Amino acid sequence: xxxxxxxxxxxxxxxxxxxxxxxxxxxxxxxxxxxxxxxxxxxxxxxxxxxxxxxxxxxxxxxxxxxxxxxxxxxxxxxxxxxxxxxxxxxxxxxxxxxxxxxxxxxxxxxxxxxxxxxxxxxxxxxxxxxxxxxxxxxxxxxxxxxxxxxxxxxxxxxxxxxxxxxxxxxxxxxxxxxxxxxxxxxxxxxxxxxxxxxxxxxxxxxxxxxxxxxxxxxxxxxxxxxxxxxxxxxxxxxxxxxxxxxxxxxxxxxxxxxxxxxxxxxxxxxxxxxxxxxxxxxxxxxxxxxxxxxxxxxxxxxxxxxxxxxxxxxxxxxxxxxxxxxxxxxxxxxxxxxxxxxxxxxxxxxxxxxxxxxxxxxxxxxxxxxxxxxxxxxxxxxxxxxxxxxxxxxxxxxxxxxxxxxxxxxxxxxxxxxxxxxxxxxxxxxxxxxxxxxxxxxxxxxxxxxxxxxxxxxxxxxxxxxxxxxxxxxxxxxxxxxxxxxxxxxxxxxxxxxxxxxxxxxxxxxxxxxxxxxxxxxxxxxxxxxxxxxxxxxxxxxxxxxxxxxxxxxxxxxxxxxxxxxxxxxxxxxxxxxxxxxxxxxxxxxxxxxxxxxxxxxxxxxxxxxxxxxxxxxxxxxxxxxxxx
Amino acid sequence: xxxxxxxxxxxxxxxxxxxxxxxxxxxxxxxxxxxxxxxxxxxxxxxxxxxxxxxxxxxxxxxxxxxxxxxxxxxxxxxxxxxxxxxxxxxxxxxxxxxxxxxxxxxxxxxxxxxxxxxxxxxxxxxxxxxxxxxxxxxxxxxxxxxxxxxxxxxxxxxxxxxxxxxxxxxxxxxxxxx
Numbered sequence: 001x002x003x004x005x006x007x008x009x010x011x012x013x014x015x016x017x018x019x020x021x022x023x024x025x026x027x028x029x030x031x032x033x034x035x036x037x038x039x040x041x042x043x044x045x046x047x048x049x050x051x052x053x054x055x056x057x058x059x060x061x062x063x064x065x066x067x068x069x070x071x072x073x074x075x076x077x078x079x080x081x082x083x084x085x086x087x088x089x090x091x092x093x094x095x096x097x098x099x100x101x102x103x104x105x106x107x108x109x110x111x112x113x114x115x116x117x118x119x120x121x122x123x124x125x126x127x128x129x130x131x132x133x134x135x136x137x138x139x140x141x142x143x144x145x146x147x148x149x150x151x152x153x154x155x156x157x158x159x160x161x162x163x164x165x166x167x168x169x170x171x172x173x174x175x176x177x178x179x180x181x182x183x184x185x186x187x188x189x190x191x192x193x194x195x196x197x198x199x200x201x202x203x204x205x206x207x208x209x210x211x212x213x214x215x216x217x218x219x220x221x222x223x224x225x226x227x228x229x230x231x232x233x234x235x236x237x238x239x240x241x242x243x244x245x246x247x248x249x250x251x252x253x254x255x256x257x258x259x260x261x262x263x264x265x266x267x268x269x270x271x272x273x274x275x276x277x278x279x280x281x282x283x284x285x286x287x288x289x290x291x292x293x294x295x296x297x298x299x300x301x302x303x304x305x306x307x308x309x310x311x312x313x314x315x316x317x318x319x320x321x322x323x324x325x326x327x328x329x330x331x332x333x334x335x336x337x338x339x340x341x342x343x344x345x346x347x348x349x350x351x352x353x354x355x356x357x358x359x360x361x362x363x364x365x366x367x368x369x370x371x372x373x374x375x376x377x378x379x380x381x382x383x384x385x386x387x388x389x390x391x392x393x394x395x396x397x398x399x400x401x402x403x404x405x406x407x408x409x410x411x412x413x414x415x416x417x418x419x420x421x422x423x424x425x426x427x428x429x430x431x432x433x434x435x436x437x438x439x440x441x442x443x444x445x446x447x448x449x450x451x452x453x454x455x456x457x458x459x460x461x462x463x464x465x466x467x468x469x470x471x472x473x474x475x476x477x478x479x480x481x482x483x484x485x486x487x488x489x490x491x492x493x494x495x496x497x498x499x500x501x502x503x504x505x506x507x508x509x510x511x512x513x514x515x516x517x518x519x520x521x522x523x524x525x526x527x528x529x530x531x532x533x534x535x536x537x538x539x540x541x542x543x544x545x546x547x548x549x550x551x552x553x554x555x556x557x558x559x560x561x562x563x564x565x566x567x568x569x570x571x572x573x574x575x576x577x578x579x580x581x582x583x584x585x586x587x588x589x590x591x592x593x594x595x596x597x598x599x600x601x602x603x604x605x606x607x608x609x610x611x612x613x614x615x616x617x618x619x620x621x622x623x624x625x626x627x628x629x630x
Numbered sequence: 631x632x633x634x635x636x637x638x639x640x641x642x643x644x645x646x647x648x649x650x651x652x653x654x655x656x657x658x659x660x661x662x663x664x665x666x667x668x669x670x671x672x673x674x675x676x677x678x679x680x681x682x683x684x685x686x687x688x689x690x691x692x693x694x695x696x697x698x699x700x701x702x703x704x705x706x707x708x709x710x711x712x713x714x715x716x717x718x719x720x721x722x723x724x725x726x727x728x729x730x731x732x733x734x735x736x737x738x739x740x741x742x743x744x745x746x747x748x749x750x751x752x753x754x755x756x757x758x759x760x761x762x763x764x765x766x767x768x769x770x771x772x773x774x775x776x777x778x779x780x781x782x783x784x785x786x787x788x789x790x791x792x793x794x795x796x797x798x799x800x801x802x803x804x805x806x807x808x809x
Contacts, residue, residue: 093696098665173658
């Protein structure tokens, strides 16, 4: 009652107060009011002793009250109604979510597998033989986990990958043998490819993209995640891929699609070929077969994927039309000239995923989870260094005369052409001048050749080997003659494909062969020449990415020592001017992959730049064209 | 021996409560089954009633029991990296062993999940490659644990699966990841 907040009921009525014990104290004349939130008006009553009825507090009255004690029979106590408050604790089990793993992830049974009793195949306690190269123990302790790609949304699908054991454990428990223990970054590459349906492995040349792709394919095949793989590569690299499959996945049968039309049709259609290798050119010939709606690949891998950088090329169109579930691209140069190169590779991976008009930051964000690129200096800290030496050579007098007259006449001719002038005309002049920088057509004199001979003397004397690159077969043949005493080998477009492996083998094994002469086209990709410590770029390619590929034939895993790259150029000539442009392009590539932003939209060699090599103005009709020259 | 190893762990989040995860592996460390709980937050009444034994009750009797009962595959042994789960031993016939992980901070650095503590009395198992303990009151747990572990591959890393469990918990409950 004391805690009621109703003002009316808070004051005792006189009638009620009669029964309350009286108190004569003044203080007791007042209502002792309960605590209320509403102000209460206290009424004063007359102090007539006869009529006055005192209002007292309850406890004061209780002091004078006789204590009434009620006695009960002891037998009746049991009948007292004692009420208990029941507090219920949450006792129901927590809610759970879960999943059973499909058996498909299990690696297929190996010959020496034993049943683990669960209906799945187990292995004995055999240890994976690891070729110890000093770091093997350290690598054994490493654990590389497969991470779900960002575009995987369903929790169950993500947990499927999150809960897989480290790759090292998978490899060891399945007794997968490798010729040598993979580097940690190579395991990371496998972990990157393994769960992805669209991926670009863009490691720098020489880091083992081939091995990483093959090992991932091997694991996916053994895990029965794949059954039908197509690998497309440039024709000269087919034998290299077959050899690498034999090395890294010896138990996987590989079918090379080749031969006449009937044989190829049979090879395309056979069901028992888990891995097919075909070259780009062949795809064009077999387009009708590939259009078969029943043909489907679980995975299509493009090697040297920069081959499809031109969206409208027939090769790119055919490759994009291949029916497939997964798409991977391997390339050391996802951007050779412009960001469009990357956009067009993504057209193969996921049409429409990238658009040319996207800014660089947006492209970087969209592609981050789909591209893996490592460079040697970041992952191979123990790898020998690559040293560049730019040799600026003075033309011989006869070369200089030939060069000067050719350039002067050429420029005059170009200027005279007026509006008829096209970029092809400029290219022709550039090529003619570059050839003169190599060898004087009149006398055969060559400042580069003189320097190369001197360098080769030293290289041969120390028992080392060198690679010389040129873009012309004629130049290579001209180089070969003065270098006869160094046993020059030749590897270019005029050497039949079937002889090429033999050339490489002989160059590698014959100690009298100190130099191999290669064209950029034939020798810049896919070859392992890490036993060479010297690379000469006798003339320069338009594109720095192609030059990098060429250099990395020697500077790759297994390189014996530092690789010295000599970039030869004739001073104060068109070569030097092109060199400056190439350096700018190299800077672009580095900028884009460093995600620093602020990169120009296109760093390709524009028509203005090509014409600018000769201080020519771009003809008006050509200026509107957005075609890139290189 | 048909080995099925259960890895059971619980992590505590200051805001969301307790999260339990149970991963069953075969002898090759391949995943067979996984279950995790939704967040479990003890009530105030439970906190008062259980006092210092609250973690044992929530982790061992509630979360661990629910997860083990939910699993379709029965584990040969259950290994945990948090002591309170040893309380599960009262409810299951499989041996439950606590592994004192060498790298206590193995949990993701980006996580706000911590291991709950306990005052349960444990008994270390000597002579094993790993630092394992069983509940002191369970007299035959030690022998059964040793028997099961003797069938394990030498290269089987019994610490590594807990990393998977914690990562799976973070994957299933993204809110527990640190900003």
